[in-house]
Amino acid sequence: MLNQADHADNEGTGRRAGLDHADVIEGALALVEEGGPEALTMRKLAAELGVTTTTIYWHAGGRDDIVTAVIKLMSQRLAHTPVEGILAPDRVMSAARHVWESALAHPEVTSLAHQHRSTSLLELDLEIVLARELAAAGLRGDSARDALRAILISVGGFLVLGLRDESAIDDEHTSHALWAGIDDPGIDPSTVESLTHPVDLHALFETTVRAVVDHYVPGRESRP
Amino acid sequence: MLNQADHADNEGTGRRAGLDHADVIEGALALVEEGGPEALTMRKLAAELGVTTTTIYWHAGGRDDIVTAVIKLMSQRLAHTPVEGILAPDRVMSAARHVWESALAHPEVTSLAHQHRSTSLLELDLEIVLARELAAAGLRGDSARDALRAILISVGGFLVLGLRDESAIDDEHTSHALWAGIDDPGIDPSTVESLTHPVDLHALFETTVRAVVDHYVPGRESRP
DNA sequence: ACCTGAACACCGTTCAAGT
DNA sequence: ACCTGAACACCGTTCAAGT
Numbered sequence A, B: 001m002l003n004q005a006d007h008a009d010n011e012g013t014g015r016r017a018g019l020d021h022a023d024v025i026e027g028a029l030a031l032v033e034e035g036g037p038e039a040l041t042m043r044k045l046a047a048e049l050g051v052t053t054t055t056i057y058w059h060a061g062g063r064d065d066i067v068t069a070v071i072k073l074m075s076q077r078l079a080h081t082p083v084e085g086i087l088a089p090d091r092v093m094s095a096a097r098h099v100w101e102s103a104l105a106h107p108e109v110t111s112l113a114h115q116h117r118s119t120s121l122l123e124l125d126l127e128i129v130l131a132r133e134l135a136a137a138g139l140r141g142d143s144a145r146d147a148l149r150a151i152l153i154s155v156g157g158f159l160v161l162g163l164r165d166e167s168a169i170d171d172e173h174t175s176h177a178l179w180a181g182i183d184d185p186g187i188d189p190s191t192v193e194s195l196t197h198p199v200d201l202h203a204l205f206e207t208t209v210r211a212v213v214d215h216y217v218p219g220r221e222s223r224p
Numbered sequence C, D: 001a002c003c004t005g006a007a008c009a010c011c012g013t014t015c016a017a018g019t
Helices: A004-010 A021-035 A042-049 A053-060 A063-077 A088-105 A107-115 A119-136 A141-166 A175-179 A189-195 A201-216 B004-010 B021-035 B042-049 B053-060 B063-077 B088-105 B107-115 B119-136 B141-166 B175-179 B189-195 B201-216
Strands: none
Touching: A021 A042, A021 A053, A021 A063, A021 A107, A042 A053, A053 A063, A063 A107, A063 A119, A088 A107, A088 A119, A088 A141, A088 A201, A107 A119, A107 A141, A119 A141, A119 B175, A119 B189, A141 A201, A141 B141, A141 B189, A141 B201, A175 A189, A175 B119, A189 B119, A189 B141, A201 B141, A201 B201, B021 B042, B021 B053, B021 B063, B021 B107, B042 B053, B053 B063, B063 B107, B063 B119, B088 B107, B088 B119, B088 B141, B088 B201, B107 B119, B107 B141, B119 B141, B141 B201, B175 B189
16 A cells, blocks of 8 residues: 555655665555555565565565564554553553553554564563553562563463454354363353353453552552 | 384275375374474475375365364373362462463474464363362352463463573564663663563462462362 | 566465376 | 376565666
8 A cells, every 4th residue: 555655755866666664664564454464475565565576675674674673663653651540550550451452452563573473572662661660669670570571471361362352253263162062070061151152351351460460569659 | 204114004905105194193293393383384294294295185184174183183192180289279270380381391282273373272171170170169150261261361471481482592582682772760770680681481470370360269168 | 776587495275187 | 085296376585687
């Protein structure tokens, strides 16, 4: 969906296609947001930009470099929503929720980052916000690190399922689909019945991540 | 590493390569365990088995079918280690640890399942063990389901990082590598210093998952 | 400095043909 | 019933060549 008009100001220079590093990365981001990580191929990107794949290599390197640049670009664009709450655990929880929500707002790019093992590159700014709240809660050194990592890992677990649900319309291998075939004498029928239905991820996120936050963050401090 | 001797008992029948559905899946599993998910290609598998790719399709279908079958095979092979502990939360924790440890024992297959969005297919038997312990702890219906999902999601979050570390010798995008470049006035220098070092995942697993377990599982019940 | 065309070494999958 | 060979439509990447 990038067209010549988007970089018309580059025409008339020594360049023939008027292509920029930024143009390549923005085109790549557009491809990912439209068709997911697997839609980002060198040939499709080249076609989108109206050039040959070789031109892409000249401007922005190989696919790996482009993926990294796309993640960095999205990282900058992630909304810096202010943290809410008075008590320290509430504010930490709010920062954790930002990570969760901004990832769900851009599921395709988050999936891309996940596949590329660069989730923390995408989330770094939000991790810093979370770290500040932990510092304000009185956590220092190793205990701050452990709290940060534990919270981010928990959020990450929810993200795996949250992103899964996006594309799982026909999925036969979801946990709740599999439980439909289970009949175990050690488990109550009402429990099995519950397990055949998908869970309310958002509600479960709140209580579970809150439990982790409460375990690591002292509760009585407040913040001006 | 499969050779003709492995299925010599099939020779002399109407078959020419003496190939079986089970042979294909075991060959696929071997490829994955040796070279990771990306080593499982139809051509490599065919070469390993000494046939053409088309033969693979005849016996076991396309790559998707093979991946599913590999995961099911590994699911059956996962050790049924007995749950330990007397108090309910200890036993639930033990069952959760089984999920974590059996996944780490087979990182490549777990990665494959993860990519295929079939983690719960791989872990189903261990999920059932966990569900039994939750039932024994007195949890029924929705509260049993929520506890199970919350615990599995937490374990899943740790798995993402645990599997990451396996292949992260040169990784520039790990969280602790990124924090080395951060200088934020709102965060204590000792905290930043801590964050530049990798975390002890096993220790963090114990305390974090335990916090989740304790939040969902009543603590006073015991089991004969 | 910027861009193209052709090529290489891979993929998954299908189809007609052989025994 | 079981297996092959050739082909199709894709990949990422490189290299010599053009302007």
